[in-house]
Amino acid sequence: MSTSCLAAAAPLLDGATATVDPFGSAHFGLAVLAGREPGGTATRSVICAYDKASGRAEVGGALELAQAMPTGAREASRTGDLAAPFGGRCAEECEAALSTLSDGDREAVIGLPTRIARTLAALEGTETDGGTRQALDVAASVAGSDAANAPALVAPVNVTPVEAECTLRWFGFLDESAKTVGTHRCTVAAAADGSVTIEKLTGERLRLRLLPLNDRLSLTVGRSFLADQPERAYDLEAPLNAGNGNFGNVVGLATRSGGQIHLFGGAELGMQPADDTFFSILTISGT
Known part of the structure; x- marks a missing residue:
């Protein structure tokens, strides 16, 4: 632009x-x-x-x-x-990616690191398993932690196509500080235009395209759906799936750390009332 x-x-x-x-x-x-x-x-x-x-x-x-x-x-x-998006680390490529979103989705993505930081502060001291702790450490880096032991983050731009195990975790959901929702199968692939695509194959489905924002983060843009729903792609004109408003357009952030791709999302569609402490991480292993 x-x-x-x-x-x-x-x-x-x-x-x-x-x-x-x-x-x-x-x-x-x-x-x-x-x-x-x-x-x-x-x-x-x-x-x-x-x-x-x-x-x-x-x-x-x-x-x-x-x-x-x-x-x-x-x-x-x-x-x-x-300075607004991602601490000023938003050049032309980042601006172009954000420009593809609706106003509400763009604001949600830009505000996601702050949401994560706020929830992490409330979760401090919570006991978790090793995988959850690793995901939380990556979340802290996404939120801007400058701790000496903070994991290094790299935008998942160059990937090897793979089908792998992926684990969904929720944080700050109602009175549950951290919850492992389930383990699923996901694919990571490269689209014809060179962008990375990710699809969750089991349970509630998810199809995403990754667009680079900076050297640490990519934008995730796509759609959630059930297996029998025809909607599969992000759609500015039809953000919710017909017949079930719990599925539709989804956006978030992605990063790569420790041989895993981590996908961060904010509020779940259909969550009423809206919960500004909730975020999710879908971690794809072996990437």
């Missing part, structure tokens, strides 16, 4: 930088570009609208936003300094 907007603004601005709205809308991304008047020194700004469907960017006329800004107003962050 930044590249398209900067190209569209090139005739109007010299040395332009972009401040991208990390939320935008379901169909359009928005950015404010600032630079110098061509051949001059005066600061000018333009607003860019990016059509997510066509990949086309359009800009308005040059504005004197810098001069109109009241004294003491905070200068907008440059794209490289964007």
Whole structure:
């Protein structure tokens, strides 16, 4: 998006930088570009609208936003300094991935590390088995822990296709601090476009595509479903499966650590009332 907007603004601005709205809308991304008047020194700004469907960017006329800004107003962050998503580690590839989501899903993904950190603080001191403890240690790293023994995280970009055991765990669910929900079978594969795909084959089904966010995390975007439901892919126009609102669009984060892929999710569809302490981890072994 930044590249398209900067190209569209090139005739109007010299040395332009972009401040991208990390939320935008379901169909359009928005950015404010600032630079110098061509051949001059005066600061000018333009607003860019990016059509997510066509990949086309359009800009308005040059504005004197810098001069109109009241004294003491905070200068907008440059794209490289964007601090909202993932502690500022969200460059163009990350912005492009987030732009594919609905507003609510985008906010949920950006807020997931904070949700995890809040729940981990409440779970401190809870006794768990070894596998659960390992998953919690990875969760702490996703939430931003800088502990010396925090597990190293790598975005699961390059994978070897495999069918393997996968374990689903819930944390902060009602009065249960940690719960192993079940062990299932999952596949990890590479799609034709090079993206990683993951499918949960047993129990309540799940099909996900992984899109890189940064060197540590990928976005998971896809759908949950029952075996007899035809809906299989993330759909902005139909977020819930017909006849059963407990299944539908799902988003989250993925990382790789210790030879395992860990998929993090937030609130479960159909959970009423919404529980802002709940998160899940689906851990795929042998990856």
